[in-house]
Amino acid sequence: MLVALIVLAGIVVGVYYLITTSSGVPQNGGQTVFDGGLLYNQLGAQTITGARVLSDNGCKTDPNTGLSNCTAEIETQYGTIYFNYEHNMMMKPCLSNGDIVNIVIGADGVAEVTRTYWNGGGA
Numbered sequence: 001m002l003v004a005l006i007v008l009a010g011i012v013v014g015v016y017y018l019i020t021t022s023s024g025v026p027q028n029g030g031q032t033v034f035d036g037g038l039l040y041n042q043l044g045a046q047t048i049t050g051a052r053v054l055s056d057n058g059c060k061t062d063p064n065t066g067l068s069n070c071t072a073e074i075e076t077q078y079g080t081i082y083f084n085y086e087h088n089m090m091m092k093p094c095l096s097n098g099d100i101v102n103i104v105i106g107a108d109g110v111a112e113v114t115r116t117y118w119n120g121g122g123a
Contacts, residue, residue, distance in 0.1 A: 032092045032115045035086025038105060039071065043078060045107040051076045052101040053119075061089070070094050072113070074101060083113055096120055 052075045059070040067086045072095040074081050083103070087094070095101065098119030104112045 032084045032118070034083075034092065034095065034113045034115070036083055036085055036111055036113070037084040037109050038111050039084055041081075041105070041109040043081065043105055046105055048076050048078070048103040048105070050116075051081075051093045051101050052081065053097060054099060055097055059071045059089075059094055065107055068094070074103070074113075077102070083111060085113070093118075094121060 020107045026050070028104075050079055054073040056070050058069050061068045066088060068089050069086050071082045072085070074083055074095075083102075091103050095113070099115050100114055100117035102114045104114075110117060
């Protein structure tokens with residue numbers, strides 16, 4: 001009986017791990033990370049915290065890769081920026097109006113946007 005409970009507990013933990021690492025559930029305490037680039041980048045390398053997503057436009061899915069290409073309009077303390085990124089919508093929902101994000105901009109214009117609050121489901 002004890003062995004059966006240990007095996008059952010292992011299965012539950014394994015299923016939980018698979019769901020949280022391979023589904024649309026955001027990782028890292030509700031944060032979801034997107035890699036892409038800034039359009040019209042005039043900010044230079046820096047980190048911006050607490051920016052607000054205004055919209056996410058032009059999402060088109062490539063039938064060959066299954067990845068969607070989107071452009072998010074993000075309000076920062078320096079004005080509005082446009083972040084272009086690719087993602088799998090089944091794994092990470094698009095950025096959306098009201099999301100709060102942190103942005104790390106590299107010297108080359110490559111950016112990493114981390115969703116810290118998801119308007120569609122909280123943090």
